Amino acid sequence: MDQVSNLLAERGPVVASVALLLAGVFVLSSLGLFSNGAAKLPLVGQEIGSAEKRRKAFIANARDLYARGYKQFQNKAWRLTDTDGERIVLPRHLVDEARRIPDSHIDINKAFEKANEIKYTGLGGNQQHTDFLIHLIRSDLTRGLNRINTRLSAETAATVIRELGPCEDWTPAVVYSKLLRIVAIVSGNIFLGPELCQQDEWTNPAITYTVDLFTAIGKLKQWSPWTRPIGQYFIPELKSIKQKRKQARAWLAPVIAERRKLMKEGKELPDDMLQWMMNKSAEFNISDDDLSLIQLNLSLAAIHTTTLTTTMTLYDLVVRPDLVKELRHEIKTVLAANDNVLTTQALFQMKLLDSVMKESQRLNPGSLVRFVRYVEKPVTLSDGTHLPSGSMIESPYGSIVQDPTLYTNPQTFDAHRFLNLRNGTVPDPLEYKNREQYQFVTVTKDFMHFGYGRHACPGRFFAANEIKLILARILLDYDIKMPDGVTERYPNLKMGLDDLPDPTREIMFKRAKA
Numbered sequence: 001m002d003q004v005s006n007l008l009a010e011r012g013p014v015v016a017s018v019a020l021l022l023a024g025v026f027v028l029s030s031l032g033l034f035s036n037g038a039a040k041l042p043l044v045g046q047e048i049g050s051a052e053k054r055r056k057a058f059i060a061n062a063r064d065l066y067a068r069g070y071k072q073f074q075n076k077a078w079r080l081t082d083t084d085g086e087r088i089v090l091p092r093h094l095v096d097e098a099r100r101i102p103d104s105h106i107d108i109n110k111a112f113e114k115a116n117e118i119k120y121t122g123l124g125g126n127q128q129h130t131d132f133l134i135h136l137i138r139s140d141l142t143r144g145l146n147r148i149n150t151r152l153s154a155e156t157a158a159t160v161i162r163e164l165g166p167c168e169d170w171t172p173a174v175v176y177s178k179l180l181r182i183v184a185i186v187s188g189n190i191f192l193g194p195e196l197c198q199q200d201e202w203t204n205p206a207i208t209y210t211v212d213l214f215t216a217i218g219k220l221k222q223w224s225p226w227t228r229p230i231g232q233y234f235i236p237e238l239k240s241i242k243q244k245r246k247q248a249r250a251w252l253a254p255v256i257a258e259r260r261k262l263m264k265e266g267k268e269l270p271d272d273m274l275q276w277m278m279n280k281s282a283e284f285n286i287s288d289d290d291l292s293l294i295q296l297n298l299s300l301a302a303i304h305t306t307t308l309t310t311t312m313t314l315y316d317l318v319v320r321p322d323l324v325k326e327l328r329h330e331i332k333t334v335l336a337a338n339d340n341v342l343t344t345q346a347l348f349q350m351k352l353l354d355s356v357m358k359e360s361q362r363l364n365p366g367s368l369v370r371f372v373r374y375v376e377k378p379v380t381l382s383d384g385t386h387l388p389s390g391s392m393i394e395s396p397y398g399s400i401v402q403d404p405t406l407y408t409n410p411q412t413f414d415a416h417r418f419l420n421l422r423n424g425t426v427p428d429p430l431e432y433k434n435r436e437q438y439q440f441v442t443v444t445k446d447f448m449h450f451g452y453g454r455h456a457c458p459g460r461f462f463a464a465n466e467i468k469l470i471l472a473r474i475l476l477d478y479d480i481k482m483p484d485g486v487t488e489r490y491p492n493l494k495m496g497l498d499d500l501p502d503p504t505r506e507i508m509f510k511r512a513k514a
């Protein structure tokens, strides 16, 4: 456990790179790609000077550049220079158009692979694996949520108490590292089953694999592209991620062999992601050896993103004791109406909690951009905007959710904002036909925290359930407060695209009286 805390303390800024995961893809060198059509688009920050100066300005204050571009060119595309080159920033209506264009032209995976330095990290590059994972998340995990929720709920209840401890008096805890373990174990119950999810031989590598991977990518990016073939030898994390893949294979191989035996003998089979994968692996032409890698990729996509979202919501809650009271009341009322079981239906009824989580996402974007895509083949959009092949496009998500014409008083944390919009008790600036679009899991061109279009996060339904379960359990079982003398919410870490909760901060926990 402390191992994870130390790791986070040492590498806090690296954990911040998880924001790039939230953005769906990562930075990509696009120097030299704008000699064609895109050069006609206005370049925000041109007055700063050379590309190098603009790059530095981006690292120091990307938020201002996006805010400026967003204000100046609301309905038009524009460009800016980021850490690696230039990007085309699209307004909401053009993102809506771009999401309908086939993957053969506007591609998420290609961007992912290039930006993840696939050549050195080995991350990505296997479309078959990605398609398989997405299929399983959609057809087995999400569709199975009703069935697995009771189990998830029981695992959450036990894990929260075990990981946060007795806390007979006020006890400080680093929220992010506590939640990382809780999320890894609770998700692990469904990914690998109730026994394996408790084993540190899996949870520790599953957690640190992501950290090492992003550390390696971050370090590689500091080397210029042509020196990276040498730079790779100075990055120990590249070795460590390879070792972790090997360890994962070795650790899971006997489990898979045992399960194959059970399958042959026609015995009762576990009900978890590993088993669903094994049931369908032949159909998707996936070898047993690859399953461990796919499990690691699942942890990569699921654990840190879910932990960050839960952390930032807790940071927002701990400074609002009245809201905590109101939420407890909601949770207890819903529990009482559902025979004390947090079923999917019960979680759906926690509409204030849903609203609080979404409002927390709105004010803590993680990354300032979403819908980051690589243009594989040139595209011209309806207003004449030309997207040359090889360019990167994105949506200025962080600016959209701060737009006062879309969100009233956008600077204010309004816990009831999305609840009121859903209930129709306040005017809806976006005039949605269906007010349920204000739910936490819904993606729209106005709220892309989980991305947008056909590649929007398939795991968001599972994540929403898990976050609600964890927060509900924490609020029922513990009182929370800020450490003595701290009154303000912990500020986010902001650098370049990152706008994330600080993973090193403590809050105080005390076991609540029954």
Ligand code: HEM
Pocket (backbone or CB within 6 Å): 021, 022, 023, 024, 025, 108, 133, 134, 137, 298, 301, 302, 303, 305, 306, 309, 370, 371, 372, 449, 450, 451, 452, 453, 454, 455, 456, 457, 458, 459, 460, 462, 463
């Ligand atoms: C609060 C937690 C999470 C957040 C904020 C989040 C966010 C995102 C975002 C922004 C994307 C990119 C979408 C786009 O560019 O349009 C994405 C993709 C993805 N997410 Fe999540 N995610 C979360 C949890 C999960 C979980 C729990 C899983 C697995 C169970 C998961 C699996 C995936 C996968 C497989 C993709 C790739 C989809 C594709 O390429 O089509 N995510 N996620």
